[in-house]
Amino acid sequence: xxxxAIFVLPTLVLGITVAVxxxxxxxxxxxxxxxxxxxxxxxxxxEQGRVWGFGKDAPPAPADTGPKVxxxxxxxxxxxxxxxxWLDDPADPDSFVQGKVDRIVKYVVGLNANSxxxxxxxxxxxxxxxxxxxxxxxxxxxxLALLLDAAHRAGLRTTVRPIMDEEVFDYVHTLKWRGNIxxxxxxxxxxxxxxxxxPYLKTAQDHAVAEFTIGTEFNSLEGDPHWQGLIDEARKxxxxxxxxxxxxxxxxxxxxxxxxxxxxxxxxxxAKNADDDAPIADLKASWNAxxxxxxxxxxxxTKLTEVGIPAQKGAYKTPGEYYKKTELNEAVQATxxxxxxxxxxxxxxxxxxxxxxxxxxxxxxxxxxDTPRMDYAGRPESEKAIRxxxxxxxxxxxx
Numbered sequence: 001x002x003x004x005a006i007f008v009l010p011t012l013v014l015g016i017t018v019a020v021x022x023x024x025x026x027x028x029x030x031x032x033x034x035x036x037x038x039x040x041x042x043x044x045x046x047e048q049g050r051v052w053g054f055g056k057d058a059p060p061a062p063a064d065t066g067p068k069v070x071x072x073x074x075x076x077x078x079x080x081x082x083x084x085x086w087l088d089d090p091a092d093p094d095s096f097v098q099g100k101v102d103r104i105v106k107y108v109v110g111l112n113a114n115s116x117x118x119x120x121x122x123x124x125x126x127x128x129x130x131x132x133x134x135x136x137x138x139x140x141x142x143x144l145a146l147l148l149d150a151a152h153r154a155g156l157r158t159t160v161r162p163i164m165d166e167e168v169f170d171y172v173h174t175l176k177w178r179g180n181i182x183x184x185x186x187x188x189x190x191x192x193x194x195x196x197x198x199p200y201l202k203t204a205q206d207h208a209v210a211e212f213t214i215g216t217e218f219n220s221l222e223g224d225p226h227w228q229g230l231i232d233e234a235r236k237x238x239x240x241x242x243x244x245x246x247x248x249x250x251x252x253x254x255x256x257x258x259x260x261x262x263x264x265x266x267x268x269x270x271a272k273n274a275d276d277d278a279p280i281a282d283l284k285a286s287w288n289a290x291x292x293x294x295x296x297x298x299x300x301x302t303k304l305t306e307v308g309i310p311a312q313k314g315a316y317k318t319p320g321e322y323y324k325k326t327e328l329n330e331a332v333q334a335t336x337x338x339x340x341x342x343x344x345x346x347x348x349x350x351x352x353x354x355x356x357x358x359x360x361x362x363x364x365x366x367x368x369x370d371t372p373r374m375d376y377a378g379r380p381e382s383e384k385a386i387r388x389x390x391x392x393x394x395x396x397x398x399x
Contacts, residue, residue, distance in 0.1 A: 148207040
């Protein structure tokens with residue numbers, strides 16, 4: 001989704017700062033909890049400790065302790081998932097990161113999820129750039145393994161999902177985003193992208209990841225012949241599923257021309273006629289009208305890889321436009337979640353993943369007026385909607 005970011009810079013109670021999530025734009029992406037990459041900031045006000053971590057001397061949790069998924073994912077069951085966005089702070093020692101890992105995994109299991117996707121940023125220098133690269137805010141493959149291993153100990157299915165950061169594009173003023181990049185040398189761009197992906201693909205293979213997202217929301221690059229070579233090379237390192245996540249607008253037009261094992265949809269279709277008090281039936285009708293563009297009835301190959309909406313008035317009409325902050329209305333978010341869950345069950349979707357959960361927060365603390373509206377952690381109605389959704393199951397028809 002097209003979405004630049006704004007800065008929010010609170011600190012941890014312990015004096016170590018991690019950026020607090022704010023997502024911007026009419027295509028909700030990413031969690032874009034921004035912070036500088038060259039220095040380690042401290043001293044800014046904290047949002048009631050929501051950005052947190054264990055002390056630097058805290059040891060990792062023993063491998064045989066921690067929460068366990070009550071009903072792990074198996075073939076034929078839906079993927080009930082959470083997208084965790086990880087903007088790393090390289091100044092944090094691994095023991096500090098392990099504390100965040102344990103907290104997030106416990107929270108995700110408590111939502112009755114059976115799947116966890118970890119989304120993290122990589123960077124470019126402009127829409128015409130021919131190169132991408134990790135930065136200090138991209139978790140290293142070694143750090144990533146801490147979360148993957150903890151998720152597996154809990155019984156969660158895992159996905160690794162790198163995503164191009166959009167801050168450089170300044171969407172508000174330029175209307176540029178990852179979906180309309182135009183590298184001047186596509187040979188060079190895909191070679192650079194393959195080099196960036198290589199160590200993460202190895203980590204995914206070494207740590208039993210089920211799925212790796214080879215690309216996300218590259219509208220302008222879909223159909224490029226370079227994808228075949230990139231995917232063929234990726235298969236040499238990673239033997240799980242290689243998938244591509246399309247933006248909801250392109251997904252609704254028909255099959256996506258990227259030769260991956262599957263295509264997910266980052267799903268923010270507007271319910272243009274829905275007021276804040278719209279009944280669930282009306283919201284379901286809107287979701288079904290969007291899904292119907294790809295076919296009526298059950299859609300067992302469809303996976304909604306991002307489902308999110310701001311907890312505020314007017315959001316049904318523009319679920320991705322949460323940079324325009326309006327009056328808080330948590331019921332809007334919770335009802336949207338309930339509606340899409342019922343649609344997923346009725347149409348036998350492969351699964352859905354709720355957005356957004358930032359890796360650096362303590363999700364057990366209540367929200368504040370400054371909490372990004374797309375966040376659902378700390379919003380009781382939204383959390384209940386997710387837990388109730390993930391407590392259900394159905395048989396996904398095998399294709």
